[in-house]
Amino acid sequence: MRKRVITGAFAIVAAMMVWTGSAANAAASFADVSADRASPAYSEFAAEISWLAGEGISTGWDSGDGVRRFRPWQPITRDAMAAFLYRYAGSPEVDELAAVPFSDVPDDSEFTHEIAWLASTGISTGWEMGDGSRQFRPWDPITRDAMAAFLYRYAGSPHVGTDSGFVDVTARTPFATEIGWLHRLGVTAGYDLPGGLMEFHPWSFVTRDAMAAFLYRYARGGMPQFSGTPTPTITGEAAVGKALKAAAGTWSPAPSTIEYQWLRRGTAIPGATTAEYRPQVADAGAPITVRVTASRDGYLRAVRQSAPLTVSLRLGSSISAGESMPAGASLHSADGRFSFTVEPGGDLVVASGQEPIWRSHTGGNAGAALRLSSTGILSLLRTDGSLAWSSTPGTGLSPRLLLRDDGDLVVVATSGVTLWSASDQGSVVFGLPFEKGQxxxxxxxxxxxxxxxxxxxxxxxxxxxxxxxxxxxxxxxxxxxxxxxxxxxxxxxxxxxxxxxxxxxxxxxxxxxxxxxxxxxxxxxxxxxxxxxxxxxxxxxxxxxxxxxxxxxxxxxxxxxxxxxxxxxxxxxxxxxxxxxxxxxxxxxxxxxxxxx
Incomplete structure (x- = not known):
């Protein structure tokens, strides 16, 4: 490892290193890090973590079973961050007689030496406690804005502009200059938002795998970035069962790979990773976006997200077992004469045109959703998950809720047997078991x-x-x-x-x-x-x-x-x-x- 030499409080010259190892080596370094996407230990930063281990910046934890673990998704603490930077700097000598300026860092702390170095270089000044003392808070997780400040000061506090590039970091945000520098250097791309906007999440904690990525990119002097990063677009009808197609646009330079991920209300939809997606019943009424990730060797990976499309609440004529109809969703008979609606107030209504012909009388349950179980039972679930109404029990394989052309709402098994019908439920009018007027x-x-x-x-x-x-x-x-x-x-x-x-x-x-x-x-x-x-x-x-x-x-x-x-x-x-x-x-x-x- 090349040594980094301290020449002043802020003027630290880092030797920019290019690592040529393989991401696959990460698995050999740590048992809980793999470059294999099929592995439960997969990490998108496996190469960076392996570099970190190869440089001696992190040794991880000895599990006592002959293997070591990195704990990639665990937040990195401030003392561990001090250790990472200290080792990256080449473990420089520190005046052993210099007192650690922080009242909460004892002399026998695991990383006292490293924290003392961090303070001596001005990388961290800690917190003023109002009584003349300062604290470092070594066991607190480090936030992303503080991490940016540490790296910025380590680099000698270079003169940069004030635009951060992130919508959640304004000129008045603490460490806005430092965050903007990190972005322009090509160390972080942030988090994508619909419409091509980006956020930094300055007060979120830094995970250990992300810290490995930040240091790796910094060691390379930052990474070049795509100059043309268009916002993806979606075409097609936003309705259940209809095809939506994503267009990544023209990137510059051309990416070597483009990956797609469709999202429902901002959460990734499992398995929806191609340029085409057909909305499911679960998507009804929800905003759908597509995230495009562009990669090119030697470039900082870039992510852009489309503007949202809201999927129609009109679901066709049926839903299947395990699916739910959210408030406001409707089924329509194949001939278009009848509708079944989960009304926003919680009532279930079958109608011919505008005329109701059956209802559940379950109003007063605003926002409730109707779910069809695997055994054919309909359950109207309130927003807190409690049951507001259920149909009569029935047992059948792969049941469907279907609105027929005769206006009857039925639960049918694959065999064709009717397990429940609204017309049956409404065919008998029950009175009370005591005499009229009592x-x-x-x-x-x-x-x-x-x-x-x-x-x-x-x-x-x-x-x-x-x-x-x-x-x-x-x-x-x-x-x-x-x-x-x-x-x-x-x-x-x-x-x-x-x-x-x-x-x-x-x-x-x-x-x-x-x-x-x-x-x-x-x-x-x-x-x-x-x-x-x-x-x-x-x-x-x-x-x-x-x-x-x-x-x-x-x-x-x-x-x-x-x-x-x-x-x-x-x-x-x-x-x-x-x-x-x-x-x-x-x-x-x-x-x-x-x-x-």
Missing amino acids: RWQAGAAHGGANDAWNALDFGPRPGTGASTRVVSIAAGTVRWNSCGANGYLVIDHGGGWTSGYYHLINQQTQLIGHRVEAGTYLGDVGRTLPCGGGANFDHVHLTITYRGQPVHMNGFMIGGYIAYSSGQLYNGYWSDADGRRLLTAPGGARCCLTSQF
Whole structure:
């Protein structure tokens, strides 16, 4: 290694070194650094890190297993930065008698010698504490602006202009001169923004791999930069399934390689690394940009990002399992006559033209998104991730949510079997299980598994003189659900819908096998336990199933009211059809709902 000699406080002459080693050597130096893109230890700065090791600037950490690690993505601390610069300068002699001017750097600190050198050259002055003392803060991560200042002072504080080249570094930004010098020298290109703008992120921490890159480029006297760096453009229709094409433009000089990366809301989309991209359902309503990275041997790599295009919220006629429809997104039948929209307020609406023909009654959940699970369950998720509504359970392979040409919104399996349909869900109008005009207490969803709370409790408030009579919630055929010698009444409403009535006394078993109308007397509230369980007040435990599967009582309409779950057993609330909350059930039934049917 050539020695760097201190000739004055700021006048340090660095021997500019050109390293001719291979990036592949990085793997041999450190176990956690690889130039192989397929490796989990891949680092874009593998060559620079290998140079750092070859120069003896960094030795990394001994893992105790015969290998050394560099920890490339870990922020570099200020004392380690001092050590890097000191070793890069050739480990010059320092007056051992000179006191370290920082009160927080003890004489036996690991890098006391290096920090003393840094102070003696004026590269770092630390922080004035107001009591005459100064601190270096050796274990703090170094920020990018401070790193620029260290290198600038190491270079002798050359005279440069004031334009930094970065939109987040103005003339009033601390170390703006130093950052501008670093940029013009070709040591840093910063971070790309849409429209070809660049940021430096002055207060972000410097990672160890980035520090290796900064020193490597500085050692070469900086790197030449592309003189022509056009902003990429995107052409094509910004809609799900349509092709978008990126044009890199004409660079000068011509790059040897151009790489593409498409981004959604500023985050890289996995696998989207060619000049063409077809937006997915996940892109609906999101700004899409493309990042172009140009490389040429011996040049500072340059990155430019296009202006954003917002992908349409119109998604075609279907979505697949695992996909979500954000607020405002819509499906459209193939013939264009019907639409299905996740409204911004949270309601799900199927419409013919402007006329709604089905809705979920889930307004009041602004920003909620609808997701289709791998088993065919639709879930309306609030912005905090909680469940606002779910469809009836269904099990099928590779389900799709499809808006048909007849206006029916369905979940279908690849076999063609319909797992759920909006027309079925709306084909049965359920009333409350007590007589018209009566006011009863109502509880919130509960039952078995957390994702299948299909039971609601109803009962008259004690001492009010209210009727105790339980009635059928819709027309259907009465059946008997047997539990050995005991059992309880259920009603088959057709179309896959079934309701069950538990805890009753005076069960009207003579109705079994007969069709009854809505409002038919079935028995009285009680506390009987024919199939086990428990009861602490006289009530009916009402259950609803669809095609043999429990229906989650969350966003479910019954008796003109909507039952909501708060995510805990027996906790939730009831609203009217317009979303006005009528009662809250915090752990049990509360008063009161009035039967309107």
